[in-house]
Amino acid sequence: MPLKYLQKYKDEVSHCVRCGACQSTCPTYSVAGDESMVARGRMALVDAVIDGRLDITKGFAKRINSCLDCKRCIVACPSDVKVDEIIYAAKAEIAESFGCNPLMKFFSKGLVLRGWPFAYFLRFFGILKRIFYDPLPDSFPLPLALKVNGIKRSFPDVGGKPLRNIYKGVQSVDEPKGRVAFFVGCATNSIYQNIGEATIEVLQHNGIEVVMVEDELCCGIPFLSNGDRETASSLARKNIERFTSLDVDAVITSCATCGSTLKHYDSWVDDENAKKLSPLVMDIHKYLAEYTDYTKGLGTVNKKVTWHDPCHLSRGQDVKDEPREILRAIPGLEFVEMRKPCDCCGFGGEVSFNDYEMSMAIAKGKVEAIKDSGASGVATGCPACKTHIDDALHHFNVKSEIHHTVEYLAQSYRAGRK
Numbered sequence: 001m002p003l004k005y006l007q008k009y010k011d012e013v014s015h016c017v018r019c020g021a022c023q024s025t026c027p028t029y030s031v032a033g034d035e036s037m038v039a040r041g042r043m044a045l046v047d048a049v050i051d052g053r054l055d056i057t058k059g060f061a062k063r064i065n066s067c068l069d070c071k072r073c074i075v076a077c078p079s080d081v082k083v084d085e086i087i088y089a090a091k092a093e094i095a096e097s098f099g100c101n102p103l104m105k106f107f108s109k110g111l112v113l114r115g116w117p118f119a120y121f122l123r124f125f126g127i128l129k130r131i132f133y134d135p136l137p138d139s140f141p142l143p144l145a146l147k148v149n150g151i152k153r154s155f156p157d158v159g160g161k162p163l164r165n166i167y168k169g170v171q172s173v174d175e176p177k178g179r180v181a182f183f184v185g186c187a188t189n190s191i192y193q194n195i196g197e198a199t200i201e202v203l204q205h206n207g208i209e210v211v212m213v214e215d216e217l218c219c220g221i222p223f224l225s226n227g228d229r230e231t232a233s234s235l236a237r238k239n240i241e242r243f244t245s246l247d248v249d250a251v252i253t254s255c256a257t258c259g260s261t262l263k264h265y266d267s268w269v270d271d272e273n274a275k276k277l278s279p280l281v282m283d284i285h286k287y288l289a290e291y292t293d294y295t296k297g298l299g300t301v302n303k304k305v306t307w308h309d310p311c312h313l314s315r316g317q318d319v320k321d322e323p324r325e326i327l328r329a330i331p332g333l334e335f336v337e338m339r340k341p342c343d344c345c346g347f348g349g350e351v352s353f354n355d356y357e358m359s360m361a362i363a364k365g366k367v368e369a370i371k372d373s374g375a376s377g378v379a380t381g382c383p384a385c386k387t388h389i390d391d392a393l394h395h396f397n398v399k400s401e402i403h404h405t406v407e408y409l410a411q412s413y414r415a416g417r418k
């Protein structure tokens with residue numbers, strides 16, 4: 001039977017010359033030490049599946065589904081193999097063979113696609129977590145996805161009023177210098193409303209009008225990662241239609257993963273307008289650096305802060321210098337680089353649930369780098385990285401705060417107004 005998603009990558013996969021340049025950069029290989037857990041091995045497996053030499057087995061699924069989509073191999077690869085696109089196509093093929101994860105299926109078909117108030121479902125989940133999960137001691141027997149090294153996984157508090165219910169319509173300013181739409185993203189809408197509030201605050205401080213889109217949908221990445229192309233494509237097409245029909249200069253994201261997903265819709269969504277959306281999508285750091293004079297009105301923030309490069313920002317959107325420039329511009333803030341700031345934190349979406357032990361083993365290096373930097377705070381640009389690093393800090397008993405850059409910037413503007 002011809003493969004539905006992988007067949008078109010036959011030629012692309014053959015570009016892998018098995019040079020092994022990806023090996024030393026791959027976080028899953030560094031933990032597993034197994035050739036099938038690096039891009040070279042994964043491409044060899046995909047090649048065998050395309051050629052019919054290998055069936056789509058559970059073992060194949062394990063190797064493919066453990067890829068973190070950190071894109072480090074793509075940067076290292078001399079043949080420019082599109083490892084991320086191939087892995088997503090392989091995941092879709094795996095879902096064709098074995099079906100999607102039932103929990104994700106419930107989320108997609110039962111909640112997200114039916115337009116249920118997803119954020120309110122998360123609030124309910126947050127209440128259950130506070131009542132039943134949080135009081136459990138570390139000694140309580142939990143599945144491997146929730147406990148490693150005898151330490152219980154910590155989750156952020158889910159709850160609070162969804163950001164898009166607090167901020168509706170146009171967040172206006174006097175004599176606007178620009179007009180942007182804000183793609184909030186599910187995590188910021190339902191968990192980290194403070195990141196969203198700070199994003200709006202810094203944009204308004206810089207004279208930018210912010211358009212909130214009431215019927216914004218999930219960017220689709222959780223479903224793409226789960227191989228559920230149908231749901232991911234449906235969400236993507238609706239977002240493309242909504243965000244390209246707006247009269248705005250840019251579509252701003254303060255979630256690196258949402259931003260990278262929206263920017264690259266054209267690589268997997270069959271929609272002409274995906275190409276129109278891509279150049280409009282801009283990470284908040286890049287927008288501030290290129291289109292505003294964000295250094296006006298800054299006040300003192302006396303903190304020592306380091307920066308973690310999210311994979312989907314540094315490699316997914318090529319945004320590396322701008323966050324550092326912003327942090328360095330804040331008076332009183334001492335910026336220090338951590339060791340290997342571009343290393344993945346180990347989250348990888350559902351990978352951290354499928355193999356929490358590996359995920360935490362990768363996060364250990366990040367936590368040690370944070371600790372050794374001597375900083376009391378970490379800035380980053382992705383709510384997913386924040387969640388995982390927060391959990392890892394707790395896991396390895398290291399004290400540090402972690403915030404989005406816009407939260408430090410908003411704090412500085414507030415200090416400047418006093």
Ligand code: SF4
Nearest residue numbers: 026067068070071073
């Ligand atoms: S994306 Fe990251 S985890 Fe996946 S193969 Fe490449 S380097 Fe390894």
Ligand code: SF4
Nearest residue numbers: 016017019020022077
């Ligand atoms: S670096 Fe690229 S060409 Fe070399 S083995 Fe890895 S994926 Fe293949």
